[in-house]
Amino acid sequence: MAVRGRKPKPTALKVLEGNPGHRPLNKKEPxxxxxxxxCPDWLEDDAKKxxxxLGKVLAEMGMLTEIDRAAFAGYCQA
Structure with missing residues (x-):
């Protein structure tokens, strides 16, 4: 089954843009x-550094969460 239309824009992005469509914001969004x-044990020493x-700064800004662990580990390892 094909889904039609645009994917919904995340609530945080709507807030940053000032909610130009003036539609109700999703209060149940995770x-x-x-x-x-x-920090994963398997990272090399430079990756752990x-x-x-960077991890502490991103977490304080709310830009890094538990969900981002694998992607951030990949960045650090690279």
């Missing part, structure tokens, strides 16, 4: 809290 995930350096 909002993970900014939190530095546990990058995890500590």
């Amino acid at each position: 909002m993970p809290k900014g939190k530095l995930p546990r 990058e995890w500590k350096r």
